[in-house]
Amino acid sequence: MSNPSILILAGDGIGPEVMGEVKKIINWYGDKRDLSFDVSEDLVGGCAYDKHGTPLHDDTMAKAQEVDAVLLGAVGGPQYDDLDFSVKPERGLLRLRKEMDLYSNLRPAQCFDALADFSSLKKDVVAGLDIMIVRELTSGIYFGEPRGIFEEGNERVGINTQRYTESEIERVARSAFELARRRGNKVCSMEKANVMESGILWREVVQRVHDTEYQDVELSHMYADAGAMQLCRWPKQFDVIVTDNLFGDLLSDAAAMLTGSLGMLPSASLGAPMENGRPKALYEPVHGSAPDIAGQGKANPIACILSFAMALRYSFDQGAEADRLEAAVEKVLADGVRTADLLADEGVTPVSTSEMGDKIIAALDASL
Ligand code: NAD
Numbered sequence: 001m002s003n004p005s006i007l008i009l010a011g012d013g014i015g016p017e018v019m020g021e022v023k024k025i026i027n028w029y030g031d032k033r034d035l036s037f038d039v040s041e042d043l044v045g046g047c048a049y050d051k052h053g054t055p056l057h058d059d060t061m062a063k064a065q066e067v068d069a070v071l072l073g074a075v076g077g078p079q080y081d082d083l084d085f086s087v088k089p090e091r092g093l094l095r096l097r098k099e100m101d102l103y104s105n106l107r108p109a110q111c112f113d114a115l116a117d118f119s120s121l122k123k124d125v126v127a128g129l130d131i132m133i134v135r136e137l138t139s140g141i142y143f144g145e146p147r148g149i150f151e152e153g154n155e156r157v158g159i160n161t162q163r164y165t166e167s168e169i170e171r172v173a174r175s176a177f178e179l180a181r182r183r184g185n186k187v188c189s190m191e192k193a194n195v196m197e198s199g200i201l202w203r204e205v206v207q208r209v210h211d212t213e214y215q216d217v218e219l220s221h222m223y224a225d226a227g228a229m230q231l232c233r234w235p236k237q238f239d240v241i242v243t244d245n246l247f248g249d250l251l252s253d254a255a256a257m258l259t260g261s262l263g264m265l266p267s268a269s270l271g272a273p274m275e276n277g278r279p280k281a282l283y284e285p286v287h288g289s290a291p292d293i294a295g296q297g298k299a300n301p302i303a304c305i306l307s308f309a310m311a312l313r314y315s316f317d318q319g320a321e322a323d324r325l326e327a328a329v330e331k332v333l334a335d336g337v338r339t340a341d342l343l344a345d346e347g348v349t350p351v352s353t354s355e356m357g358d359k360i361i362a363a364l365d366a367s368l
Helices: 016-032 046-052 058-066 090-098 112-117 166-181 195-212 224-233 245-257 303-315 318-332 355-367
Strands: 006-009 038-042 069-074 105-111 132-134 144-152 155-163 184-193 218-222 240-243 268-274 279-285
Touching: 006 016, 016 303, 016 355, 038 355, 046 090, 046 132, 069 112, 069 268, 069 303, 105 166, 105 245, 112 218, 112 245, 132 166, 132 195, 132 245, 144 303, 144 318, 155 224, 166 184, 166 195, 166 240, 184 195, 184 224, 184 245, 195 218, 224 240, 224 245, 240 245, 268 303, 279 303, 318 355
Parallel strands: 006 038, 006 069, 069 279, 132 240, 184 218, 184 240
Antiparallel strands: 105 132, 105 268, 144 155, 268 279
16 A cells, blocks of 8 residues: 655745754655655745745645645745735635635643643643544635625725635534544533524534534533633533634634733644545644744744644654654653743753754653
């Protein structure tokens, strides 16, 4: 059988730096765990624009459709700020998400004990936190029609439309229930059924998918505003939260920051299963290209490394190896190793991007 395939799109700014550490880890799995991948690399974002005049070449898009997983670094930079909207670096990323139809966006909020002091919340509220927000990514108010700014009488009116079909809700609900079965077996669905018809439909459909296919999973419903309060009050009550595009955008950012630095946050965007049963998938850190520290070896590679751990778990069915990688990250943090973004104490010397990668590899070696 052929090896699973990965397309690496490192992108701009710190993207290639953090992805360099992921490549070391991919090689480690081939050398030490007999787990080899067919890896190819290509351009996305500003670097693709520089070479091809477009942030995502058609050939790259075609490759992304064929591989088992795409790993993306980050795109963008100030030198591209004045480009036309249609060729801005971010358009490359949006095209990937749209054409791969990645409707289920997984944003974990996990607090490593060693970093619990970094949260703006009290330590006992966040220590050991491990929740997953599943955000619908390809529909809802960011895509609904009509949209625009129109003249109405003697003033202008801005319009966006929240629109969800039953099948769009069903597929993201299934994604959340499947995920819950691999975790704590609980799903909380969030909408505003008290004031929005799309919320009423959302609640009905999620309940129906539960009752017909996932009765073994515990399901609760919460209004999204109450959910935001509960996330700050006692986030550990949740396991998987499923919600729409707009609320998911807000709730996942809020939940992510419970855990500290942007340099720690991975994500996955999943679509429908392909012929081999694996979902279409793109894995990427939440952070951007960080032009302020690019090229200086200061970037924290952990968000990108944890994104690869998600790929091991969700694309390659290697849950035990994903656990091993996450444990290696936890061990290194517990040993006090810190990149500059994780330092509150000025007496500690930060490690570089590649030193952090090497320490994680040493912890992987020690796990054998
Ligand atoms: P950013 O995430 O790049 O940086 C915000 C701050 O966090 C900066 O101070 C940066 O140094 C720090 N930071 C981010 N990642 C870090 C890491 N791994 N290690 C250490 N520190 C880290 O957001 P921004 O500054 O608003 O945007 C910069 C560029 O990135 C813009 O062009 C923006 O459009 C783009 N962007 C891309 C993505 C993406 O590729 N998915 C996401 C957000 C922003």
